[in-house]
Amino acid sequence: MYLVGTQHGKPLRLLSPLLAALAVLLSACEAKQIDSASLHKASDSPPLILSNQAGGAFTISNRSQGSLQAPQPKLSGEQQLAWAVGKSFATQAWVTSPSSTTARDGLGPLFNANSCTGCHVRNGQGELPEKGLGTILRLPTPSPLYGEQLQDMAVSGFKPEGQITWQTINSSHTDAQGNQHQLQRRQFSVDNTAASVSARLAPTLIGMGLLDNISDADILANSDPDDKNHDGISGRANIRSSTQDGTIHIGRFGWKASQSSLHEQIALAFHQDMGISSSLHSPQNCIGDNCQAYSVANTELEISDKLLNAVTNYIANLAVPAAAHDAQSQQGFKIFEQLACAACHTPRFQTRLPSIQLVSTDSAKKSNTATRHTETIFPFSDLLLHDMGAALADQNPTDETPANEWRTAPLWGLGIRARNPDNARLLHDGRARSITEAILWHGGEAEHSKIRFTQLSHQERTTLLYFLKAL
Ligand code: HEC
Numbered sequence: 010m011y012l013v014g015t016q017h018g019k020p021l022r023l024l025s026p027l028l029a030a031l032a033v034l035l036s037a038c039e040a041k042q043i044d045s046a047s048l049h050k051a052s053d054s055p056p057l058i059l060s061n062q063a064g065g066a067f068t069i070s071n072r073s074q075g076s077l078q079a080p081q082p083k084l085s086g087e088q089q090l091a092w093a094v095g096k097s098f099a100t101q102a103w104v105t106s107p108s109s110t111t112a113r114d115g116l117g118p119l120f121n122a123n124s125c126t127g128c129h130v131r132n133g134q135g136e137l138p139e140k141g142l143g144t145i146l147r148l149p150t151p152s153p154l155y156g157e158q159l160q161d162m163a164v165s166g167f168k169p170e171g172q173i174t175w176q177t178i179n180s181s182h183t184d185a186q187g188n189q190h191q192l193q194r195r196q197f198s199v200d201n202t203a204a205s206v207s208a209r210l211a212p213t214l215i216g217m218g219l220l221d222n223i224s225d226a227d228i229l230a231n232s233d234p235d236d237k238n239h240d241g242i243s244g245r246a247n248i249r250s251s252t253q254d255g256t257i258h259i260g261r262f263g264w265k266a267s268q269s270s271l272h273e274q275i276a277l278a279f280h281q282d283m284g285i286s287s288s289l290h291s292p293q294n295c296i297g298d299n300c301q302a303y304s305v306a307n308t309e310l311e312i313s314d315k316l317l318n319a320v321t322n323y324i325a326n327l328a329v330p331a332a333a334h335d336a337q338s339q340q341g342f343k344i345f346e347q348l349a350c351a352a353c354h355t356p357r358f359q360t361r362l363p364s365i366q367l368v369s370t371d372s373a374k375k376s377n378t379a380t381r382h383t384e385t386i387f388p389f390s391d392l393l394l395h396d397m398g399a400a401l402a403d404q405n406p407t408d409e410t411p412a413n414e415w416r417t418a419p420l421w422g423l424g425i426r427a428r429n430p431d432n433a434r435l436l437h438d439g440r441a442r443s444i445t446e447a448i449l450w451h452g453g454e455a456e457h458s459k460i461r462f463t464q465l466s467h468q469e470r471t472t473l474l475y476f477l478k479a480l
């Protein structure tokens with residue numbers, strides 16, 4: 010689609026230097042308020058005891074696939090009813106407008122899927138294109154043919170922009186013990202043309218409301234863009250300006266951390282993935298003469314603020330499945346720390362903003378009356394961007410972020426996602442079929458960690474994987 014006249018999630022470098030200076034000042038002030046409980050990558054911090062309460066009070070003990078669809082346990086009866094309204098607008102199919110039978114009309118004209126859970130399958134990951142929905146292609150610069158994202162579906166009377174095509178590229182990796190690992194990736198394209206694209210798999214929707222409530226200062230505290238501590242790891246915060254009010258925040262959602270607010274991420278998903286306009290993204294999502302005619306005829310917003318808030322609160326209040334740690338996984342965690350995996354996959358954070366309530370998370374943040382609330386959570390990500398090397402890079406920068414930089418993937422729920430070896434799909438384009446493959450693709454700032462992983466003894470590696478599967 011092509012965004013006419015709006016620029017969402019602008020990177021800071023497009024803003025005035027004055028604003029940039031202000032942001033730095035503000036974050037420095039905020040950073041002073043961080044208490045000693047705040048986590049840093051410094052090795053002198055006391056040893057961390059892992060908790061199975063991965064999402065703090067949002068945790069439920071169920072570790073089945075279905076656990077991703079449950080509400081967090083602290084909702085009142087009334088809040089559960091409101092949550093269920095949000096759920097219906099996220100899970101049931103939207104239809105073409107006008108339709109007299111439903112409030113869920115306004116799909117398209119161009120779209121990728123007709124519901125959130127069409128791609129985030131039962132709130133879990135998306136599918137690879139040969140199996141179903143959930144893989145999207147983003148374009149390095151808005152293209153006159155496809156806009157920022159390829160829409161491969163269209164409502165009747167309109168043409169999809171194109172179809173996702175790919176070539177499979179095999180390679181192998183020999184570890185220090187002489188074991189060979191077969192790796193596979195895909196070179197994605199649109200209709201087999203040479204246009205460079207960035208393929209993204211729909212991520213699991215675990216703990217989104219909690220990540221939304223981590224303060225910018227706590228994320229910034231781990232960033233080290235100039236690698237001043239000389240550990241070879243230089244996480245960079247993705248500083249963005251809000252679509253809603255232009256305020257500056259740290260990006261944290263999406264594989265490139267390009268969205269700083271859950272509410273904005275969801276409004277963008279409605280617009281780009283489903284063709285549904287809202288007060289945040291009002292122009293119709295399409296390209297060409299046909300669409301101009303369509304836009305003129307359809308000036309009404311297709312989702313109201315009230316329903317958009319309901320969907321945000323549904324996603325924000327999903328439960329987090331408990332981890333399954335025991336003595337062996339504590340051993341595995343030590344190896345994880347020794348290999349410096351934890352330098353990017355930050356185990357613990359505290360949410361510091363007002364508690365997530367069943368009102369828009371954004372308005373809760375702004376409201377002075379909202380109670381302050383702290384949850385200790387274990388997302389295993391610093392939410393920062395890292396250079397992950399050439400093998401994981403796209404062909405060109407996308408989302409105004411260098412092609413080789415990716416947000417550290419949160420590892421909570423990893424054991425649930427990687428449980429079925431026939432169906433595991435890890436990393437931004439789902440290329441890795443196992444946890445081991447995902448680690449072997451690490452390069453750039455993570456090259457050293459990867460090499461140390463390949464040098465582990467068989468038993469050490471088993472213990473590390475045992476820990477990762479307990480997440
Ligand atoms: C066409 C498939 C598709 C549809 C439909 C879709 N999403 Fe997504 N979603 C994705 C992909 C792919 C990403 C990763 C985007 C990126 O990295 O740029 C994503 C990212 C997200 C994220 C950020 C996750 C994270 O780990 O940071 C949230 C939250 C989200 N989507 C919620 C929704 C909601 C709510 C809806 C319905 C309004 C929705 N999505 C509809 C494919 C989809």
Ligand code: HEC
Nearest residue numbers: 348350353395401415416417418435436437447454455458
């Ligand atoms: C320099 C930072 C960095 C280090 C060090 C690092 N990772 Fe990662 N990790 C990332 C990033 C960034 C991604 C996402 C990359 C992508 O999708 O292209 C990722 C992805 C992953 C994934 C896939 C998760 C998913 O949801 O798809 C696993 C598993 C993983 N890392 C485990 C590890 C382990 C184990 C180590 C230590 C041996 C490690 N990582 C070291 C940054 C790092």
